[in-house]
Amino acid sequence: MRPRLAALALLSVTALWGSTFILIKDLNDRLPVVDFLGVRFAIAAAALFLVAPRAISRLSPDVRRRSAYAGGIYGIAQILQTTGLKFTDPSVSGFVTGMYVVATPLLAAVLLRQRIPPMVWIAVALSTIGLGTLSLTGFSIGFGEALTLVGAILYALHIVALSRWSSPRDALGMAAIQTAVISAMCLLLAAPGGITLPSGSRDWLAVVYMALGAGALAMLAQTWAQGQVSAARAALLMTMEPVFAATFAVIFGNESLGLRVVLGGSLILTAMIIAELTEARKVVHLE
Numbered sequence: 001m002r003p004r005l006a007a008l009a010l011l012s013v014t015a016l017w018g019s020t021f022i023l024i025k026d027l028n029d030r031l032p033v034v035d036f037l038g039v040r041f042a043i044a045a046a047a048l049f050l051v052a053p054r055a056i057s058r059l060s061p062d063v064r065r066r067s068a069y070a071g072g073i074y075g076i077a078q079i080l081q082t083t084g085l086k087f088t089d090p091s092v093s094g095f096v097t098g099m100y101v102v103a104t105p106l107l108a109a110v111l112l113r114q115r116i117p118p119m120v121w122i123a124v125a126l127s128t129i130g131l132g133t134l135s136l137t138g139f140s141i142g143f144g145e146a147l148t149l150v151g152a153i154l155y156a157l158h159i160v161a162l163s164r165w166s167s168p169r170d171a172l173g174m175a176a177i178q179t180a181v182i183s184a185m186c187l188l189l190a191a192p193g194g195i196t197l198p199s200g201s202r203d204w205l206a207v208v209y210m211a212l213g214a215g216a217l218a219m220l221a222q223t224w225a226q227g228q229v230s231a232a233r234a235a236l237l238m239t240m241e242p243v244f245a246a247t248f249a250v251i252f253g254n255e256s257l258g259l260r261v262v263l264g265g266s267l268i269l270t271a272m273i274i275a276e277l278t279e280a281r282k283v284v285h286l287e
């Protein structure tokens with residue numbers, strides 16, 4: 001039962017992330033990205049501290065250190081992805097970032113010595129094709145793509161780290177430390193030029209939503225869920241993010257539902273179903 005709840009939690013996380021694309025696109029015209037990330041994760045960290053002020057003190061020194069490492073990995077990935085986006089198209093950035101679905105099982109096999117079932121590799125291939133179909137209209141390798149690819153590998157490393165280090169009982173404290181570290185990194189990067197805050201109630205409302213929903217709640221849910229699912233399965237579930245992003249863009253952003261969106265989304269959904277059926281058969285076999 002718990003693995004199914006964990007899978008549902010990860011899908012909910014990707015839905016929250018997918019809902020932010022329209023908001024971020026709007027905010028980018030008025031708020032520097034690193035400043036926005038710093039403020040967003042600062043609010044997320046403050047919220048988690050207020051909800052459970054003793055959650056961090058209950059963690060062992062090893063768990064606190066690992067949480068800081070995980071937050072640092074995620075923070076660097078965010079900065080690299082954001083910087084890379086300045087030098088490449090958003091569609092290409094989305095595809096290259098999604099390459100964590102390939103990097104995650106590779107890193108899990110090497111670092112954790114996990115055996116990845118053949119059907120999961122098939123699901124990875126389908127998901128990669130789906131990402132390309134959904135995102136790409138053209139592709140060339142340059143500085144922006146290289147930065148984004150390194151960010152994608154770090155996202156994969158973050159997924160593997162959480163699968164190895166996280167547990168349900170430590171999730172709240174670990175999420176608080178991770179968000180605090182991410183915020184500190186982004187604010188330090190923004191500080192030399194002065195930190196720009198959101199202006200107007202509309203911008204603040206968007207930032208607070210992304211801080212609490214797609215920041216604090218998403219990090220908590222991801223950290224809790226990844227203590228109960230494999231890294232490869234988590235990565236495949238997370239590739240639903242661009243599908244949710246496209247869905248929200250169609251519903252709220254007046255974008256058209258083209259053939260590429262339908263075909264790419266269908267391939268990613270098929271990959272996720274294959275991974276889930278593989279996991280279900282494994283559970284039945286163990287029982």
